[in-house]
Every structure is written in structure tokens, then in C-alpha cells.
Amino acid sequence: MAPPASSEPDRLRSSRTQAPSAGLRRDLEILELLANADPQGGLGVSRIAEILGREKSQMSRALKALEAEGMAERDGETLEYRLGWRLYALAARGGETRLVQIATPYLRRMVGALNETTHLCVLRGSAVLTLRSVSPSHAFRGLGWEGVTVPAPMTSAGRVLVSDWEPQALRSLLAEAGTLPAGPRARAADDLLAEIAGIRRRGYAAVNEEFEEGLVGVSAPVRDFRGAIVAAINVSAPKGRLGSRLDDAGRLTLTVAQELSAELGFHPSGGRPLR
Amino acid sequence: MAPPASSEPDRLRSSRTQAPSAGLRRDLEILELLANADPQGGLGVSRIAEILGREKSQMSRALKALEAEGMAERDGETLEYRLGWRLYALAARGGETRLVQIATPYLRRMVGALNETTHLCVLRGSAVLTLRSVSPSHAFRGLGWEGVTVPAPMTSAGRVLVSDWEPQALRSLLAEAGTLPAGPRARAADDLLAEIAGIRRRGYAAVNEEFEEGLVGVSAPVRDFRGAIVAAINVSAPKGRLGSRLDDAGRLTLTVAQELSAELGFHPSGGRPLR
């Protein structure tokens, strides 16, 4: 092309070539921004455009579309945007609502007994997704880990969730998750298999600073009416607070998980039918 | 080529004409479908295309994009899709922000009517956390969320926030909170249960110098679209200022809380779904 005249506003300046599914990515950037917004500092069109480095006009139109679909809402006064009802409806409907609702009182009981934060986790792909967290009072700014995922084989909850998989499936899980930024040390498959054998025997899993320095935790499986493991109850805390009573916590977690499983219709008589 | 005469109503577009922001609408249709899907009956590409009446190839590509962004996930075995982790992350992070933003105008209305400071409170573990306060002596919005927590069973807001818990959960709440620096006197569980029964009946809670000498207050529950209690609106003031009109304030708080709940999507028709 012609050499760029300095005064000429060259629009070719490596600007963003449109990528496939750019619209989706743009919309999600916006939603992410709205989700993390400070409630005080409002987000208007210009501010959003500035932060994302995009055109005002696009943001205006994209936000209008998002609003029309219920994914965003606008304050009539300040013209600022926020997340819309539909996002919550989607998450609530799609999430294991029933499971979360039923499990919450059990989590509260755990918190009451241990005075530590308790989580309900499920498996999403090869990662552990925390659906619900209940914290005792000393956890300021709860900042629930809800929605955060971590690779499965590293955590007690993850190991519980895959504890009835076939050895072969476990190996491929390791292969998949192992490519992620590895933890302190890559666990060999045999290690994991032995660990899981222990989990089956004891009924609960415990980790001791494996996932994160200074962090210990226990998890126990929750089964549905078919006997399939559908979730894990997990307690995590600094080693100084929970380390000394880790086994007690494990047994309690197992007990509570069994009661929750019973409420879900699990009947322990039958063998291990599925999965 | 020659553009069609503008006057001519070209009916050829009658088929499926692409609408603006069609991509967003299509993606949301897919997510809605995935959200409402029976966890057992999986949704493959063809089935989704059939249900939505769209091209297989589009669904294949759209789903691939959604998966790349974390909004959908695919089972490697069956090739079936389901909702992805990112949706949950968005909803979890954005929830409180949205609550505060929507609630603030309602708090202002309360202040305007009563000329007393009004709070929006949520439950954090077994403590009540004030997310937002609005004062009559306009402005100095003290640093947004105050972050001040107080034990739940002692305050009207706390009692409202746990007013749909199971009796057993309430007992363990008392056990936990009771270990904290206790208030004037530990309330027996039966007292709390009776109090909460009254709250359910009236729709709002009132305390009369129970938490602090000379302080009275009223609170009413705010429910989200599922019917779950997610927050409480609270008015507290010295007895000399508010004591005489406490019932009026309670009824007003209830009304405002109901309107706020409605804006959050709460539909009072259905029974009390859960928790």
C-alpha cells in the first residue's frame, strides 16, 4: 500500500481485524465488566467504551441489544448499565438449583459445627466448580468462590468427584488437566489411583497443602438416587486453624454428605451402579 | 445491482430475514435451551438445531464459539452440550452489585418518608453485613459498604434474614453466634422461633432496645426471583425519634421491600419456593 503519510490518520494501524464470533466476545467482555463493577462508580457508555478500548457507538448499540434481551439493565436516571435479570434466571435454572437449595442447610450445619467456610462443588468438564459457599462470621467480604473453577485432580473435592471413575478415565483426566499450569508437582497417575483408593476406603478425601501452600481441606461425596456422585461437600481453611482436627472434620463431612445424599434419594443398599 | 424499489414491499424477505443483533438472540436461545434441558436427555447439535428451527451448521459453529468462551461445555464422550462455568461466575460476581444498585433508590425513598437512616443488609455466615446505608443528612455516603457486621439473632435485620430457615438450622445458628461476645442475654431457641413466627405473620421484624440500649428498629425481607431471601431493608434510630411510629415504619419497610423484591423478579404468586 501507499506509505503512510504522517498526517494521514491511517486506519490500517494494526487495528483490530474482525475475528470470528467477535460479537460474542464483545458482549461477554461487557457483561464481565458489569459483573465486576463497583456499585458506586457507575458504568455509562463512554466509560465502558474507554475501558474496553472500543467505539462508543458500538457500545451504545451492543448495550441496547443486551438490554433488549434482558442481559443488561439501565438506570433511567443516570443512564448507567448493570447486569440484567436474565443472566440470573439462566444461572438459576441451569445450575443445579434443586441441589443447591437442598444442600444449603447442610452446609450451614457444617459451618456451625466447624466454624469454617464450607463449599458445595460439582464437576464441570475437568474442573471443579463451586456452586455455593457458606462462611462463618469471621470471613469478611465473603467473596464466595462461587463460580470459580480449579483443576480437578489437585483438590480434595475434585478427587472425591472422580473417585468412582474407571482408571482409564482418570488417566485421561490427568492428561487433560495436566497440561494446565501444574501445581507444585505433577501427580503421577499411580499416585492419584492410590489416593482415590484411600478415599473410597475412608469415605472422604483430605489434602494437606497440596493445592495451595498453607491450605488444608476435606471433602466427601454426595450421591443422587442412582448412586452417582453428583457433588462434593468441602471444607477448606488455613492449616493453623483446621490442621489439628482434620480427621474429625473429615468424618463430619462424610456424615453430613451421607445425610444429604439420603435426602436426594440415595439408598446405600445397592452396589455402586453408575458411572 | 439495482436496488429494489423502496416503495415495493419485497415479500421475498418474508422467509428468515436476518435481524440486527441476531447473533445475540441466537446465542441466548441456545443458552436458554441448555438451561432448561433435562440433565439426563442430552442436547446434541442436531437436536438443538431441530428444536430451535435453525441450521445444523450454525448451531455447530455457534456452540463451538460459546464453548470457547466458557458459556457452554461439551461432554467429550457423548458430544452433548450444557451450560458452562462462566455463566455461573458472572451471576455470582454480579449479584451483590446489582442488588445494591437497584436497592439504593428504594432506600432513598425510605429516608425521604421517615427522615431516618436506612440500611440494606445481607447475611454473611452468621453475621449481618450492611452493604449500603443512606442517611437523611444527605450525602457523605460513608465509603459505600460499611462492612460492619453484627451477630444475626440480635437484630431485626438478622432475624428477617433467617426467617425462612429450618428450625434445626436456626438452632445451630444460635449455637454459633452464642459463642461470640453475647448480647445482654442469650436468647433461648424457643424465643427465637416464636419471634420468627411473628415476623412471618407480620411480614416485618421490630426490635425494641434489645440489641442496644435506646435503639429501636424495623426490618423487612427482600426476595429475589426464586423467592429466596437475599437481603433486608432496615431502619434504626434512637427510641425517642422512632419509637412512637415504629409500626408505621414497619409497614412502610414491608411495602418498600416488596416493591424492591418485585423489581428483582420476585413473583409472589407461587408459594414460598424454597429457603
Add this chain to the structure above:
DNA sequence: AATACTAGTTGCGGTGAATGCAAGCGATTA
């Protein structure tokens, strides 16, 4: 009061990404 500035919306032409058909591919079934 007039002016500048900020914040948001709308109009417009060019361009490339989405569309839909059809062919390819790899299982599972007959």
C-alpha cells in the same frame, strides 16, 4: 448569557463475517 465540554445517539458507506446449502467424515446399524 454565551460558550465549551461531556455523554450518548444516530446516519452512512465499505467490508468481512454469518448464512445456508451441500459435500465430507466417522461412527453405528442393517
Add this chain to the structure above:
DNA sequence: TAATCGCTTGCATTCACCGCAACTAGTATT
């Protein structure tokens, strides 16, 4: 071996998005 099913990919058309710029409205500044 052939047929079917579920899904992906190639390709030409065309329409919706892109960026710019002009416009409106409200607010601060002189």
C-alpha cells in the same frame, strides 16, 4: 458392504457490523 445418523467443513452470496462523524442534550465554565 451399504445405509443411516450425527456432526463438521467448504464455499459463494449477502447483509449486518464496523468506524467515523455529525447530531442532540445536559452541565460546567467564562
